[in-house]
Amino acid sequence: MTKTLTIRRPDDWHLHFRDGDTMRAVVPHTARQFARAIVMPNLSPPVTTSALAAAYRERIVDAVPEGVEFTPLMTAYLTDESNADDFAAGFADGVLTAAKLYPAGATTNSAHGVTDVANISGVLERMAEIGMPLCVHGEVTHAAIDIFDREAVFIERVLQPLVARLPELKVIFEHITTRQAVEFVDASGANIAATITPQHLHINRNDILVGGIRPHMYCLPVAKREEHRLALREAATGGSAKYFLGTDSAPHHRHDKESDCGCAGIFNAPYALESYVSVFDEEGALDRFEAFASENGPRFYSLPLNEGTVTLEKVAQEVPASVAGGAAEIVPFHAGETLSWRLAS
Ligand code: NCD
Ligand code: ZN
Ligand code: ZN
Numbered sequence: 001m002t003k004t005l006t007i008r009r010p011d012d013w014h015l016h017f018r019d020g021d022t023m024r025a026v027v028p029h030t031a032r033q034f035a036r037a038i039v040m041p042n043l044s045p046p047v048t049t050s051a052l053a054a055a056y057r058e059r060i061v062d063a064v065p066e067g068v069e070f071t072p073l074m075t076a077y078l079t080d081e082s083n084a085d086d087f088a089a090g091f092a093d094g095v096l097t098a099a100k101l102y103p104a105g106a107t108t109n110s111a112h113g114v115t116d117v118a119n120i121s122g123v124l125e126r127m128a129e130i131g132m133p134l135c136v137h138g139e140v141t142h143a144a145i146d147i148f149d150r151e152a153v154f155i156e157r158v159l160q161p162l163v164a165r166l167p168e169l170k171v172i173f174e175h176i177t178t179r180q181a182v183e184f185v186d187a188s189g190a191n192i193a194a195t196i197t198p199q200h201l202h203i204n205r206n207d208i209l210v211g212g213i214r215p216h217m218y219c220l221p222v223a224k225r226e227e228h229r230l231a232l233r234e235a236a237t238g239g240s241a242k243y244f245l246g247t248d249s250a251p252h253h254r255h256d257k258e259s260d261c262g263c264a265g266i267f268n269a270p271y272a273l274e275s276y277v278s279v280f281d282e283e284g285a286l287d288r289f290e291a292f293a294s295e296n297g298p299r300f301y302s303l304p305l306n307e308g309t310v311t312l313e314k315v316a317q318e319v320p321a322s323v324a325g326g327a328a329e330i331v332p333f334h335a336g337e338t339l340s341w342r343l344a345s
Contacts, residue, residue, distance in 0.1 A: 003314035004344065005277065005286055009306040010293035012037040014135070014174050014195045014246030015269065016108075017060055017072075019043050021326030026251050027063040029269040029323075031070035033343060035306040038135070038246070041077035041100055042109040048077045050090025057095070073097040075135060079112050080119040084126040091132045097301065098133040098172070099123070103154075105141040107220040108250065108264055117158055124162070128169040133301060135172045138181070139221050148205070151221050152180040163188060172300070175200065175248045177221040179231035185242050186235075193300045195246025196236045198275035199266050199333055204229045215262040216331045219250060222264075236292055237285035244297035247272045253328035268333035271319055274341045275334060277312050281341070311344040 012034045017023045030037055039060065041047035047056050053074040060072040075098045076087055082099070090096035101120075102113030114120055127134055139150035140157060163171065173181060173194040185194045199219060204226045208217045217223070235243050249272065250265025257263055268275060273293070280289040298305050316338050322329040 004311055005289065005313075006309050006311045007290035008294040009035045009308045009310055010245060010273065011035055011297050011306065012247050012249070012272065013172070013244055013297045013301075014038055014040065014197075015249040016040045016042065016251065016265065017063075018251060019056070019059065022251060022253075023060065023326075024063045025324050025326040026249070026267070026269055026330075027060060027070075028065050028068070030249070030272075031064050031068045033273045033310065035069065035308070036071045036073050036303075038097060039072045039074055040135075041075050042102065042107075044109050046077040046079075046109060046112050047074070048079055048082065048112070050076060050086055050093075050095045052076075053090060054095045075100045077102065077112070078114050078120055078123065080115055082120055082123045084123045087123060087132065088126055088130055091130060096132070097303075098135050099127060100135045100137070102137050103139060103141050103158075106137050106139045108252075110137070117162060124166055124169060128166045131170065131302070133170040133172055135174050137220075138173050138176070147222055148224060151176070151178050155180055155184050159184065163192060167191075170300070172246075174246060175221060176232065176235075177224050178228045182231045182235045186240070190242075193242045193244065193296070194235075195248070196232055196243055197246065197248040197266075198268050198272060198279070199223065199248075200229065200232050201236060201279045202229075202275065215257040215259075216266065216333070216335065218257070218262060218264055219248065219266045220264040233279060233283060237280055237283040237288055239288050239291070241291065241296045241299065243292060244300065245276060245293045246297075251325060251330050253325055254322065254331050255328060257331065266333050267323075267325075267330045270323055270332045271334055271339055273310070273312060273343055274317070274339045277341045278339060281314070312341050313344045314340060315342050316340055317342040
């Protein structure tokens with residue numbers, strides 16, 4: 001008999017939808033699997049105010065296929081000029097679910113990001129007061145710091161001091177990639193959590209570089225050594241309520257990845273649940289998948305759990321070499337591989 005797993009309908013607590021034709025091509029993949037998603041604001045130009053977030057939310061809602069229920073949860077992009085009153089008003093009326101900290105220059109479309117966390121201390125104090133969560137891309141950007149060390153150094157130089165100064169602030173350490181991040185989150189209070197992507201559970205840095213350079217395995221923070229991948233698998237499947245599903249699905253057209261300066265980002269939305277569940281299966285932790293995918297996130301964000309369920313079945317499926325992406329095709333994570341699970345309903 002086919003092995004199946006039925007869980008409460010999950011959410012994706014970190015992804016990128018982009019805008020325009022690309023957005024319209026990628027939203028259905030997420031809406032097929034997830035009830036809600038935290039939408040990252042790194043458009044060009046970025047979504048820096050609650051008014052811009054409200055307008056972007058409308059465009060996403062228009063891209064959801066007829067008959068599918070899906071709610072985008074919006075974030076605002078912090079800059080050195082962010083306005084605490086605007087963020088607080090957006091959070092109060094439900095337009096904004098969180099604010100996002102991009103250190104300037106850290107990743108895709110982060111040029112307008114924060115140059116020094118000291119410049120946003122007023123906004124962060126206000127967020128701590130009102131219970132508005134802060135999503136963090138946790139990498140330092142200093143040229144002297146090796147790219148494989150940028151997350152660990154960020155913990156020491158930015159995150160630890162920030163958490164010490166604002167112990168009430170809810171912080172989501174996004175897309176963690178290191179053992180040091182797991183140790184930091186485990187040692188912190190209940191108001192510090194982390195998202196983990198499918199790729200960081202599946203690949204290490206050899207997958208990017210051995211036998212030829214693999215641009216579709218490249219994202220930021222970049223995948224690290226095997227010991228870090230194993231620490232992330234333990235964190236995700238170990239039953240702690242501090243870790244939850246956030247795909248960091250980051251679509252870039254094929255030609256922008258396969259380039260002499262290829263973009264960072266892995267498009268994992270089409271088979272995200274299947275990719276994650278295979279990890280939990282391999283770790284003998286299928287009984288912990290529902291908490292990771294459907295419970296820990298909403299509890300941390302103080303949002304209701306979803307009604308309804310999805311069922312996964314252990315049936316092999318092939319992942320196509322590419323999928324439609326609006327103006328050009330996009331190569332999905334696991335392209336050309338066979339996944340051992342599929343979403344049944
Ligand atoms: C993301 C993107 O393309 O927007 N890229 C990535 O490699 N993760 C940005 C981000 O989440 O850092
Ligand atoms: Zn990021
Ligand atoms: Zn991201």
